[in-house]
Amino acid sequence: MTDDTRWLDTEESAAWVxxxxxxxxxxxxxxxxxxxxxxxxxxxxxxLMALASAPDRTMRMTALAARTNATLPRLSHVARxxxxxxxxxxxxxxxxxxxxxxxxxxxxxxxxxxxxxxHVETVRQYVLDALSPEQLRQLYEIAxxxxxxxxxxxxxxxxxxxxxxxxxxxRAG
Amino acid sequence: MTDDTRWLDTEESAAWVxxxxxxxxxxxxxxxxxxxxxxxxxxxxxxLMALASAPDRTMRMTALAARTNATLPRLSHVARxxxxxxxxxxxxxxxxxxxxxxxxxxxxxxxxxxxxxxHVETVRQYVLDALSPEQLRQLYEIAxxxxxxxxxxxxxxxxxxxxxxxxxxxRAG
DNA sequence: GAAACAAGGTTGTTGCGACAACCAACACGA
DNA sequence: TCGTGTTGGTTGTCGCAACAACCTTGTTTC
Numbered sequence: 001m002t003d004d005t006r007w008l009d010t011e012e013s014a015a016w017v018x019x020x021x022x023x024x025x026x027x028x029x030x031x032x033x034x035x036x037x038x039x040x041x042x043x044x045x046x047x048l049m050a051l052a053s054a055p056d057r058t059m060r061m062t063a064l065a066a067r068t069n070a071t072l073p074r075l076s077h078v079a080r081x082x083x084x085x086x087x088x089x090x091x092x093x094x095x096x097x098x099x100x101x102x103x104x105x106x107x108x109x110x111x112x113x114x115x116x117x118x119h120v121e122t123v124r125q126y127v128l129d130a131l132s133p134e135q136l137r138q139l140y141e142i143a144x145x146x147x148x149x150x151x152x153x154x155x156x157x158x159x160x161x162x163x164x165x166x167x168x169x170x171r172a173g
Numbered sequence: 174m175t176d177d178t179r180w181l182d183t184e185e186s187a188a189w190v191x192x193x194x195x196x197x198x199x200x201x202x203x204x205x206x207x208x209x210x211x212x213x214x215x216x217x218x219x220x221l222m223a224l225a226s227a228p229d230r231t232m233r234m235t236a237l238a239a240r241t242n243a244t245l246p247r248l249s250h251v252a253r254x255x256x257x258x259x260x261x262x263x264x265x266x267x268x269x270x271x272x273x274x275x276x277x278x279x280x281x282x283x284x285x286x287x288x289x290x291x292h293v294e295t296v297r298q299y300v301l302d303a304l305s306p307e308q309l310r311q312l313y314e315i316a317x318x319x320x321x322x323x324x325x326x327x328x329x330x331x332x333x334x335x336x337x338x339x340x341x342x343x344r345a346g
Numbered sequence: 347g348a349a350a351c352a353a354g355g356t357t358g359t360t361g362c363g364a365c366a367a368c369c370a371a372c373a374c375g376a
Numbered sequence: 377t378c379g380t381g382t383t384g385g386t387t388g389t390c391g392c393a394a395c396a397a398c399c400t401t402g403t404t405t406c
Contacts, residue, residue: 003290005289005290005293005294006293006297007293008293008296008301011306011309011310011313012301012309014313015301015309015310015312015313015316016296016300016301017330018312018313018316018317018320018330019199019300019312019316020219021242021316021320021323021324021329021330022196022316022319022320022323023195023196023199023200024200024242024329025242025320025323025324025329026192026196026319026323027196027197029323041392043392046193060354061354061355062353062354062355069194069197069198070393071393071394071395072354072355072356073355073356073357073393073394073395073396074392074393074394075355076355076356076357077356077357077392077393078392078393080356081392093354096353096354096401096402097400097401097402098353098354098355098400098401098402099353099354099355099401100354100355100356116178117176117178120178120179120180120181121178123181123189124179125322126319126322126323127189127192127319127322128181128185128188128189129322130318130319130321130322131315131318131319133184135311135314135315135318136184136185136188137184137188138308138311138315139188139191139192139315140184140187140188140191141308142304142308142311142312142315143188143191143192143194143195144191145303145304145308146195146199146299146300146303146304147191147194147195147198148303149298149299149300149302149303150194150195150198150199150202150299151194151198156190156194156197156198157190157191157194214362233384234384234385235383235384235385243363244363244364244365245384245385245386246363246364246365246366246385246386246387247362247363247364248385249385249386249387250362250363250386250387251362251363253386254362266384269371269372269383269384270370270371270372271370271371271372271383271384271385272371272383272384272385273384273385273386
């Protein structure tokens, strides 16, 4: 067996090491802040944000799972916990009795409004404020190029409004 | 309470969404390939690589934990599993009887040599090949800037040789 | 309209990471 | 040398994600 692997050159390796380190550290930072402030994982926060941004603040479980890169079992467990906390509500879809719809409650909207400032502050502190406007555009292009391989259907990035506007309860209510 | 949060503008939000999506998807891709090929998580692979690159193929548990961004309990569990598979060996440090040293075995070196080509291929396929040389340099700078905030002590990036050279068993043996 | 298949969700099991508690060994001052 | 505090690791418990199995409801085909 011949080894025709194209090993990484110095520049490739250096960039890759840094990217791996970044993907290793970033989730922990996001989880930590949100858990401390509002007892929410970043995944739960993202799911609530997706619901808040959706028409009627409601999504099908399957659609929400695709949007958050979750398997359906995972989302089902998370949804049960969020429902027990009164942050979302689940009810059968009227048009397809197999399906379940999830709606974020006012309490849920309130919680993400409470969480958002701290979250945005964290994002700025650890990422955005470290980058020049030029680098921000470069990051947008680079991440877009990579996501073209990782997420060709753009399930995760088919996003509605994020933080560009005011409180979610006004935005989505 | 006045809301003096600096919300994200359109460009910031777009770049951030893509970065989050990337950090969400990349670990899964890396784990999947390595688990399928050699029953190793990416974390385990990184730990073995760190040992292979270390002098005498040996590191203190604490040093290895810092290098891989693991807590000591986590590393302890992982090391036990790797030792049970014969991929590493642990023995008390002769100079400090509190400490434990971990050494990668020949079997361990063989396994990462077996895993490396597929791993590098995955890295190319999903990341590096999507980027121009210019973008590769930009990524290096951007990730470096962010890591300056996330990892100011450069624990994760104080890395020895990665993929720039031949098989680990030749490189480290 | 009945059988076969596909789609949508939930529940149970397993494995891993986080955290806390614990034990052993070193360091240092009195 | 004794006591106190610190460092290095391991073990136990809890919570969450992956996977598989299962159930229900649509959908298709004949």
